Amino acid sequence: MATSNSEFEISKTEEEWRKVLTPEQFQVLRKHGTERAHTSPLDKQYGKGTFVCAGCELPLFSSETKFNSGTGWPSFFDPMENAIATTVDKSLFMTRTEVHCSRCGGHLGHVFNDGPKPTGKRYCMNGVSLKFVAD
Template sequence: MKNIFLLIACAGLLFSCDSNAQKKSKEEQFPVQKTEKQWKKELSQEQYNVLRQAGTERPFSSPLNDIKEAGTFLCAACENPLYVTKNKFKSGTGWPSFDQPIEGGVFFSTDNKLGYTRNEVLCANCGGHIGHVFDDGPKETTGKRFCMNGDAMTFVPTKK
């Protein structure tokens, strides 16, 4: 009986890992760390709503929807490169859409705010909410649709 108790106790220790990495909040995992007061001071009200409060801008409201020229879309909070124009496509949804991000530019999380699980896309540098990724993108490329909020990004054209 002692051996069974000892075996159960050891198994419990093995399966109850509690490392510091697991204790960190989602926001603490990103290199750029600022207080909410700093973010509010640096971002517009619309940018703050999207990037820091996971809000969503109105569809068809972003001037970034119409950009076709070569360039890079950056995080509006920290200027981290997220997407390039060559991966942008017209999804008809009303938000800037891409079939893939710049490698290392985004971080993936889950969002259950609407009562079902969605794949959330965050800036890999500051943790700002940018949008969501869905599996209904162009089949001839990645099949992904990175549906982004224009308020979460800025655009820098490629220098000629």
């Protein structure tokens, strides 16, 4: 698994990322920030389509795997094949599994073991790190 920005298929300098991302997208995708809960319109997006990385447009999640977790962030129970990478995040005095885009390394959110069947996973994503492409 890639551990630094230079190991991803898409690699840009901070300046290059700032030119293509909004300030909020940059803070979340490149600086591991978190958007405030209940602020993303994608949390309530239940149309048919694909959620892609806001940084590189890699397809990440199908709308068929989206569910309402009640957390205020878009949540999914299964990513698309080879779409994500994970690392251990020990910030905020806890250990969590951080989820990244496998192509550009952008921070997407975290995955937890309290999701619905069939996976039991809850991929809790920052809406600002995603774009929705309708079918």
